[in-house]
Amino acid sequence: MAKYSTKKLFAVARFYLLPKQELLTPKVSNNFKKNSITSELANLSCIIRFEYLTNMKLENRIDFFEVKEAREEILESVNRLLPQLSSTAKPLTHDEFKQLVDSHNSHLYLVSVDGQIAGMCTLATYQIPTGYRAWIEDVVVDKEFRGMKLGRTLIEKVIEDVQKTKPCTLMLTSRPSRVAANALYQNAGFEQKETNVYKMEFPSQQNF
Secondary structure, eight states: OTTSOHHHHHHHIIIIISOHHHHTOSSOOHHHHHTTOOHHHHHHHHHHHHHHHHHOOOOOOEEEEEOOSOOHHHHHHHHHHHHHHOTTOOOOOHHHHHHHHHOSSEEEEEEEETTEEEEEEEEEEEEETTEEEEEEEEEEEOGGGTTSOHHHHHHHHHHHHHHTSSSOEEEEOOOTTOHHHHHHHHHTTOOOOOOOOOOOOOOOGGGO
């Protein structure tokens, strides 16, 4: 047995000796008994099953959904993501979070990996005299889950939802320094618009 590599032994058992479901069972297959396979080969099959279970890569389950209820565990996940979105972002209170979720003009979307919240974005919609507008805001993916194309998943799913509503213009902004994000948006079908963006800050009343 020593002259055979583990990889080769695994390949033989994987494709010729054991059906896939039997590789996942803890007991030696009955096929071995019926075919009078030696106990040495039976022991080898156990080793190979162990190798299979140790090295196989399971696919992550990725879910995308809109938040409909202001649940505390979701608020905690959102507040965990906020500092990765902006260093100046303040944690949401429960009242602020509920106001966001209950708003008909704001739609908070989350993406999860194996049940753990891994990213979010917000879709803001409103009617103006020149038409219906929709903006994608606050797109962020947890640093622990980057590289899984979750940002693309968020954008594509939001686009799908927007297409189900009335005709509108979907817009977003992104800093030029975010090279990867800008490439993502262009690949998703967004066109760069030549315009200037201005802002004006209004401090809270208690600061006056």
